[in-house]
Amino acid sequence: MSVPVLLVIALLLAGCGKFFVSTTTTTTTTTGSGTGNYIYVANATTGTVAGFSLSTSGLAVTSGSAYSLGVAPSSIATTPNGAFTYVASLAGAVYGYSVGTGGALTLLNGGSAVISEISPNAIAVDATGKWLVAVDLTPTAYLFQINTSTGLLTQAGSIPLDAGTPNAITFTPADTLAYVSLGTGGVDILTFNSTSGSLGKTNLILSPKSTNNADYGLAVDPESKYLFVTETGLNAVRAFSIASTGGLSELSGSPYATGLGPVAVLVDSTGSYVYVANRTDGTISAFTLSTAGALTKVSGSPFTTGTEPSGLAEDTTDAYLEVANAGGSPDLQVFSIGSGTGVLTSFATATTGTDPTGALAVVSAK
Template structure:
């Protein structure tokens, strides 16, 4: 038995841990079955220690603890994670292929598909479409976007359908985002660095290729790149983080677009300065949006997170003034909101710390307040992704 298979069979022996409780602006869920809806549970992908680690906040505690049975030793370098919109399945891309896990209501993970990879692809970015029936993935440098058919009820490969592909116009890959289910016209969006943002209409119930005709949002300025991407929980707005998007010392910007069945239109006031030079992750909520800057000019290794309120006047959307900007760790690469709405979470590839948690100010809506920090394993772990159960 090879190292990858043995490491996955060792899943049940992994780290001990606990439960959770909650708060406010909760993102909406979607399709995708399984145990699902584990309260407050989130997962961190550690590249150096080659493991997935599940966490939650025990009742009455403000410090995240590992979830019993929620961790998996992978045995090879991991690249990316994606979670089904219903919270029932977790997908992990590794040097041995893509593996699927079911998620119990406790947050415990069970390796599926007889401990075999559901695909031999090695994607560096993944997302599950809003219906939970397609795993969208791509390998950085390939320029190919794949849609792998998966079962919303079992989480594994749907053998009645075949893998479908779309050829991207650029080989850079910084992220994939999918529209939520049952929320207007569905799209897949791809951040492609200097190649801008690719827009692909997506018909999930198609018996053939679900990808529609591609179109592109060009970067604002020469030398800039689309480095982070996210979709509003109700499919109202598309968010794109770009470098070299605004003037000044901190040139990172958050571009905001309204989503409709006929076009993607940039809102008045976009781009919005993010208080950093390198947008790296975005968390969209119903009333707020938060963007992490991996790079902040003149701040050494310190990253930060900036929050904005979402404003609607007569059905026309924009972002309001910055709520606050708060320091993160070193090289912040991922953000998530756990599903009780109590905590915003950040992982820092450079450590210092591995995991940062934030609560929300009780008097200033949406304002982030620094909370507990934690190691995500035996340091150095180099966490490179975080996902929360919807």
């Protein structure tokens, strides 16, 4: 999950390219062998990636973490099988890592970027793990084929996007559509074919409710029926039904109020809950998701996070929600997800390097 480019730039200024692309908090900092349930956090200020294994005992730092990137990351993504993790940078590159024993990361391509001469603000990997899309500020979407043996990338095409600032991209789980949020430009709607590896324009675009609003976070439910979009100005999450063409129809009851500055949204793997990270007020808004796409606030929502929550991920056991806090206090926060309730209970926290790290995005890997 990426955060908006303006927020990344703000982190860099605070010190915190182009073509070719009961609540008890437990902190565990000991190094372990890992459990096969790994978390990786992209740190904008320190130019590193921090790795952790997650178990019912807490968090353990992976061997060699934090991994130096040398440039400020803007986004992070992992393949569904957990074999490879990719990190994008506005400095003009995408780097790749293989995930080894205990979750340790090793740079691919001899330590050189796997893609250069583009400056992606967001990247995402499709459901098959064979394709990666990167979006930059030109604005353009670039499609790359992933070598599933080596993790290296080969460019497979590019398409221009509509006007705006690309800051997030998501595929439908059915792998037939992709959506790109463009800030004040709204949301671009793209077609995708994972068999042939083609990405195309639909000439459809979702506009914000008002010209002063901006769309950031994107998430689709597991059945590819609904798209959720966080929109600042509204301080809300909007809910849409998805047509076979990719077209969007806003559902009755939408938008749903969140906290201030909603920037990231996640639908859990069961399709039961929707979580929104509210960067400005440091909270997570939690909702239950009905079969008709309606949202109902979870008891106790919103839940308090660290400062400036910017990235969300669900662990591979589907039992925990992970939060990257760009402002720290803490850098990484893990909540347990209440079975049948969606209630978040603080479970573990960790620093992701020498603070301030600017932890802006988080992913999970097997």
